[in-house]
Amino acid sequence: MSMSLPDHSNGLDADFLVIGSGLAGLYASLQASRHGSVILITKAQLEMSNSSWAQGGIAAALDPEDNPTLHEEDTLQAGRGLCRLSAVEILAEEGPIRVHDLLKRGVPFDRGPDGTPDLGLEGGHQRRRILHANGGATGQAVVQALVPYVQANPAIVIWEGARAVSLLTADARCGGAIIERGGALHALRARATILATGGACGLYTPTTNPGTATGDGIALAYSAGAAVADMEFVQFHPTAFAMGHPAFLLSEALRGEGAELWNANEERFMSRYDPKGELAPRDVVARAVAHEMESTGKDHVFLRLEHLSSHAREQFATLFAGLRSKGFDPLSHPVPVAPAAHFLMGGVAVDLEGRTSLPGLYACGEVSCTGVHGANRLASNSLLECLVFGYRAAEAAKDEGDPPRDARPASMFGPALSPALRRELGQRLFHDAGIERSMEGLVHLRDWLTALPPSPEGLVADRIVAGALAREESRGSQYRSDFPAENPRFLGHFVQQRGRPTDLVRWE
Numbered sequence: 001m002s003m004s005l006p007d008h009s010n011g012l013d014a015d016f017l018v019i020g021s022g023l024a025g026l027y028a029s030l031q032a033s034r035h036g037s038v039i040l041i042t043k044a045q046l047e048m049s050n051s052s053w054a055q056g057g058i059a060a061a062l063d064p065e066d067n068p069t070l071h072e073e074d075t076l077q078a079g080r081g082l083c084r085l086s087a088v089e090i091l092a093e094e095g096p097i098r099v100h101d102l103l104k105r106g107v108p109f110d111r112g113p114d115g116t117p118d119l120g121l122e123g124g125h126q127r128r129r130i131l132h133a134n135g136g137a138t139g140q141a142v143v144q145a146l147v148p149y150v151q152a153n154p155a156i157v158i159w160e161g162a163r164a165v166s167l168l169t170a171d172a173r174c175g176g177a178i179i180e181r182g183g184a185l186h187a188l189r190a191r192a193t194i195l196a197t198g199g200a201c202g203l204y205t206p207t208t209n210p211g212t213a214t215g216d217g218i219a220l221a222y223s224a225g226a227a228v229a230d231m232e233f234v235q236f237h238p239t240a241f242a243m244g245h246p247a248f249l250l251s252e253a254l255r256g257e258g259a260e261l262w263n264a265n266e267e268r269f270m271s272r273y274d275p276k277g278e279l280a281p282r283d284v285v286a287r288a289v290a291h292e293m294e295s296t297g298k299d300h301v302f303l304r305l306e307h308l309s310s311h312a313r314e315q316f317a318t319l320f321a322g323l324r325s326k327g328f329d330p331l332s333h334p335v336p337v338a339p340a341a342h343f344l345m346g347g348v349a350v351d352l353e354g355r356t357s358l359p360g361l362y363a364c365g366e367v368s369c370t371g372v373h374g375a376n377r378l379a380s381n382s383l384l385e386c387l388v389f390g391y392r393a394a395e396a397a398k399d400e401g402d403p404p405r406d407a408r409p410a411s412m413f414g415p416a417l418s419p420a421l422r423r424e425l426g427q428r429l430f431h432d433a434g435i436e437r438s439m440e441g442l443v444h445l446r447d448w449l450t451a452l453p454p455s456p457e458g459l460v461a462d463r464i465v466a467g468a469l470a471r472e473e474s475r476g477s478q479y480r481s482d483f484p485a486e487n488p489r490f491l492g493h494f495v496q497q498r499g500r501p502t503d504l505v506r507w508e
């Protein structure tokens with residue numbers, strides 16, 4: 001494919017280039033549009049993203065019995081000592097403000113009899129604080145409510161089917177990106193480039209993520225010299241439908257409403273692993289499910305929903321319809337479930353305003369690592385993160401000056417892996433960098449990755465493996481069978497930057 005870098009003598013293409021149209025990209029674009037022109041690009045269609053697939057909801061301390069301090073406590077507890085406290089405070093304090101903005105914009109959150117949002121409960125939350133919509137299709141409801149605002153906004157130009165394949169840099173500053181669209185390459189120059197490309201769990205098999213979640217933003221940023229952090233922390237969701245790829249998720253919120261986990265020997269098992277039973281943190285439940293699968297010799301356990309109340313049945317109507325469309329009636333049969341890769345806590349390292357270590361480049365949402373999730377994300381905190389830190393990134397980015405005129409591609413993506421190699425990569429990641437890891441498996445995977453042709457997928461997988469190898473302890477979502485305990489020596493974030501040794505850093 002040929003590319004000519006345009007002469008930008010007539011100035012910038014936009015003030016802000018936002019890459020990715022999930023919740024973080026949509027919300028950052030809306031906020032950025034108050035300060036200048038925006039080009040919003042997405043490699044798929046506008047509404048195709050993890051955000052649209054989100055089910056359970058958005059956490060925010062809205063109930064009179066709740067407050068941001070309690071939300072902070074729960075987030076810190078899930079993060080196993082690794083959350084960046086300042087980021088957690090911001091998330092919990094600013095969360096309700098951003099959620100009120102969604103309410104103002106008409107997001108149809110489910111309401112109780114008194115007309116206020118009906119707040120659900122999920123594992124790890126000590127209060128009911130989960131806003132949800134459309135019978136377990138919260139993400140879709142939020143995205144569908146925001147998209148018309150973005151489309152109607154004259155300051156925002158939308159490019160669908162447009163994939164960022166390199167950042168533009170000069171003088172150690174980012175000045176835009178190279179976009180592949182319709183077989184041609186375009187250089188888009190902007191004062192601020194905001195990565196909102198989502199996570200990387202679509203690389204794994206099994207996964208709950210759509211095929212778009214391939215960690216592109218991490219590969220773009222790392223290749224351009226920006227730091228990434230916490231890449232070893234991959235969250236595995238314990239209850240994904242055990243049939244089909246990607247695996248259909250059975251939201252945590254179901255267990256909040258009383259769904260039970262049983263093994264193939266018809267034993268309800270969670271109380272053997274944690275006093276909180278089915279509402280234990282996700283990593284505990286995922287490991288318990290994996291152990292039960294191993295000890296019973298089955299590739300699944302069961303989630304029992306037959307006894308759920310009529311209120312719960314209504315709350316999850318869309319989710320149940322999804323299962324029925326796959327030929328499965330969850331109200332008459334226990335549902336076979338197994339863990340699947342779900343969420344990446346790590347990503348492009350940013351400060352509290354979304355600034356990466358590369359000036360001019362910002363990141364928000366799942367692609368970023370603010371440190372807010374620590375070693376394990378609390379359920380329903382990620383949509384909230386998209387709103388709170390998407391807003392902050394757009395606000396900070398408005399102050400960027402003009403980028404250098406001679407910015408050039410930092411490092412173009414190589415061709416994507418072949419479908420066969422991609423499949424093998426997914427299976428190897430799950431096997432060797434999955435729910436349980438060990439030095440032996442990780443080294444084996446690293447050697448296999450080294451022999452692959454260069455690709456963004458391989459680069460991201462390699463960062464996950466490097467983080468998992470460096471962290472010789474078990475904490476949150478990282479379980480090392482050769483180092484099964486937490487070790488205070490590792491109370492910090494492993495930061496990786498091209499050409500530099502991996503560094504363990506403490507963030508205030």
Ligand SMILES: Cc1cc2nc3c(=O)[nH]c(=O)nc-3n(C[C@H](O)[C@H](O)[C@H](O)COP(=O)(O)OP(=O)(O)OC[C@H]3O[C@@H](n4cnc5c(N)ncnc54)[C@H](O)[C@@H]3O)c2cc1C
Pocket residue numbers: 019020021022023024025041042043044046048049050051052053054055056057058059138139162163164165196197198199208209210212213216217249342343364365366367379380381382383384386
């Ligand atoms: C099944 C499921 C259920 C979930 N349920 C919940 C929930 O109930 N509550 C909650 O808080 N979280 C939930 N999550 C997690 C949450 O959905 C995500 O963390 C969040 O939506 C991430 O939003 P984002 O905007 O950062 O990225 P995404 O929504 O993933 O969007 C990324 C965007 O970037 C685009 N993109 C990627 N690479 C490129 C590229 N190279 N060039 C151009 N565009 C690119 C993609 O096409 C997409 O538009 C769930 C996730 C899944 C998969």
